Amino acid sequence: MTCQIPSDHRPDVPPRIAAGGDPFDESLWGEYARTLIVGTSACSAILWLLRFSVEPAVFAMVVANILVLGVAVGSRFAGLPRFSILSLSVIGIVAAFSLNKDPSFWWSPLVMFSPLVTVSALLVLLFRDGFIAMRKRVWSISLGKVTLVGGLLALLIYMVVVPAADAFLEPFRDHPSSYVIKDPSPMEILRVRSAKLAVFAIFAYAGACIGSFVNVVAASAPRGESIVLRASACPQCSMPLRRIDNLPILGYLHLRGHCRDCAAVIPVRYFMVELVGFAIFALLFLCELVTGAANVPGFLHYSHAGILWIILYTKWPVIGVYLLHGALFSCVLMLALMEQDRLRVPRWMTLALPIIFAGIVIAFPMMLTVSFGDQTPFQLPASFPDWADRAATSAAGGVMGWALGSWAKSTRLRLRQRQSSSSLSLAFGLLGIAMGWQAVLAIAALWVVAVGLLKYAGGREVRPRWLTTTTLLLVVAMLHHPAWKWIAGQFSF
Helix, strand or coil, X not given: CCCXXXXXXXXXXXXXXXXXXXXXXXXXXXXXXXXXXXHHHHHHHHHHHHCCCCCHHHHHHHHHHHHHHHHHHCCCCCCHHHHHHHHHHHHHHHHHHHCCCCXXXXXXXXXXXXXXXXXHHHHHHHXXXXXXXXXXXXXXXXXXXXXXHHHHHHHHHHHHHHHHHHHHHHHHCCCCCCCCCCCCXXXXXHXXXXXXXXXXXXXXXXXXXXXXXXXXXXXXXXXXXXXXCCCCECCCCCCECCCHHHCXXXXXXXHCCECCCCCCXXXXXXXXXXXXXXXXXXXXXXXXXXXXXXXXXXCCCCCCCCHHHHHHCCCHHXXXXXXXXXHHHHHHHHHXXXXXXXXXXXXXXXXXXXXXXXXXXXXXXXXXXXXXXXXXCCCCCCCCCHHHHHHHHHHHHHHHHHHHHHHHHHCCCCCCCCCCCCCHHHHHHHHHHHHCHHHHHHHHHHXXXXXXXXXXXXXXXXXXXXXXXXXXXXXXXXXXXXXXXXXXXXXXX
């Protein structure tokens, strides 16, 4: 949960954290990084604990994840003492796991809960404590310089040291000549299902974290305030939020909607936006990610789908489409929040967002698989380049979306009189750029029907003030997404 400090009310703002403090506490990026590390390490410890009866050697993984959890949350021995402990832990774990006969052990049974991810989390925490230790002694060292050096060292280890060690140990490993496939036991089935649930929870909770960040951007960017270079604080007493209180969804429930320090009421909007972010990524996970993008017209069909075949045996085109659409709907949510607050979208955002989404769909072939000539009797010549086809589809979608939004604003097609619709054109334009003119046209038709039903058939109780035109557009677009391929098929020539 992220509390926003309004620009017109900043009493007794506490100074920035003194040099030598935890870099995770100095920015929203650090807070979200800690949240991700804590969630992953906790789930990983439970998963490896369930495997203990089968592989007693994985006790080291449980201990390693508990260490990651404790260091990420705790503040004792920060700096050089904890840096030394983490260094010895990383060396010991890498040395112990390098002796494993199966090299796939590094990224199994689940990639995000694998020893490789745990060691990566330890390296991130090691970098943090190294930065704290150096910052206490050398004031000219910046976080950017340390990040650059740490990244180069990590790349060197990953590209040179790890392959060299694996090649050295390969002759000493046993290679069985045959394998016996057995039916899974009830315990193994339970572990698999628990792992699938954990994977879903991580992807969906990442959406809640993004929703929390989107809420900050929607309130800060139009006012020209900093987005990431500050810590979360209560808008009433300006006290920085504690780590556990800043967890999306969970923090609000833990505090019961009140500030821990001054007992001021925390607006329920923070909680609801985080729930919406959770719902967006959960829906995309179920209808798009694990189905192999079966809802996207023209997308490559995979013979196998599900968490195992799409995520663990990673199909990067599907992951890319999932991330693109997650970012798309998050941006529409952000625009809807600005519209609810009657804030105008910053000019730099109006220019940057269309360029970013257009660049992605043009540069990557699988991001937009709908052709410009689809759903029309006119087809493009075979010699027409694929990238030009995607560019034409994206450009036509953006222009059509912007025109539809402008038309709706000019005709005062809204749910209430004098209701703000400042974000509608940009939201329609982004949908058209990322999904094509065919999809944005179908979404617009459904949106017009929804506006008519709510305005003329529904009473004022079904048209609350937070339900603006862009908010309704987000709801319609999300409902359209699972049926995107089916709807497109109804209008194919």
